[in-house]
Amino acid sequence: MSTVRGAGVVVTGAGGGIGAALARRFAAEGARVVVNDLNAEKARTVAAEIGARAVPGDASLIVAEAREALGGTVDIYCANAGVGAPGDALSEDDVWSAAWDVNVMAHVRAVRALLPDWLERGSGRFVSTVSAAGLLTMIGAAPYSVTKHGALAYAEWLSLTYRHRGLAVHAICPQGVRTDMLTASGSAGDLVLAATAIEPEAVADALFAAMAEDRFLVLPHPEVAGYHQARAADPDRWLATMNRVQQTWEGATR
Template sequence: MNLTDRVAVITGGAGGIGAALARRFAAEGAAAVVVADLDAAGARAVAEGVGPVAHAAQLDVTAEEQVRALVADTERRYGRIDLFCANAGVATEAGLDATDADWDRAWRVNVLAHVHSTRAVLPGMLARGQGYLLHTCSAAGVLTAVGDAPYTATKHAAVGLAEWLAITYRDQGIRVSALCPQGVDTPMLAEGLAAGHLGARVIAASGAVLHPDQVADAVIAGLAEERFLILPHPEVANYARRRAEDPDGWQAGLRKLTRRLNP
């Protein structure tokens, strides 16, 4: 997909990767960029920074009726949605001590929100015979988020859903990509490091932490090639191969790293 003259919607657009995508899509010549976020003021600030092609919307991605309303409003305003970026996500930094409420929130934001947006946007895309779904799933969806059981489980589910959609709808003109970055300089990572969370420290110790703009660069390249897995950190592909070829050795390495960081 080339972004020129496209209409894109981005959830979780008030900061981090979502804000970087909004800026980059506009720079690539998008006709319209809808910046949606629970943080209405943050979404407005990003949209104002992007310029006249951007429109801000407040959105709770866990409320399906709000997602449907956003899709309907965007289609009325611009006639179509070419690219829907289900980018909102949450972490818990908890293991088995995560409460049922933690699990429920992670499931609703990291997985069900992707279901809600796809249900809402897919009919219009299928009617036109084309459309693109970009789901932010995290490297945790193909590896493991040490220190965060709900995040790991739900991001694996998000990758599984994206793959199912790609298999089911590609022959009907729908393209699907799963964006799986590792460490990115976002508020989520900064807060985790400040709190001393194990998962954040593992990410910081494991290699490069990218700027959100670098992730946006990878997204543009991945969309152009219509790749299913978009990996801003190329090493994630190597990690995934090692994990598949030698799961016991892979787990032993992570345990060793965990012991070093959290004796």
């Protein structure tokens, strides 16, 4: 893609899974890529594989170093790092705080560092890896579902506020993807996500299709659009259906 070749791209959480797939795809399309991950060894392994630069560390704090590694300009920032955060209404504050910090506030901090330059140049691209849980919800994962709703709301706000000033925003909302996070979701993931899980590379394909079409919502599982429409059209029916899924899960885990 002409908009990607030569672009400076940062992908957080790129030591594996969706992030690694995004980094590989951007590099294959001719972008100059910075691979970020909290696990330094994983970040360096992926970077070495694709001829990129590794900038390990907390995704909230690496924008300045990543910009320097790219020669002063970040054109595309993929806020992909996230935590699964299973839990319920009784989860402790530290669980909620960790999910909020990584799944929402890391995006806010990155944009705070990037936005002035993007607005001055009149161009920039922010990619948020949200999850279908941000459009719908996920059983057994209250902190994850709530914070992913927050990530989606933030991406929507950025798009409606700055698109006329050159900022393109994309929200990636897959269901199950064959990554460590899916494995960690346990029996809830097995029930709801495993049967239709896709490879991380399919998520990268969906993002590139959305970028080509200048489309905000990225749905690697197209059926999520129908679920989202059903939820909006009849919330009570949708909630009743999801409650039956919840009851099935509870019965299976007793």
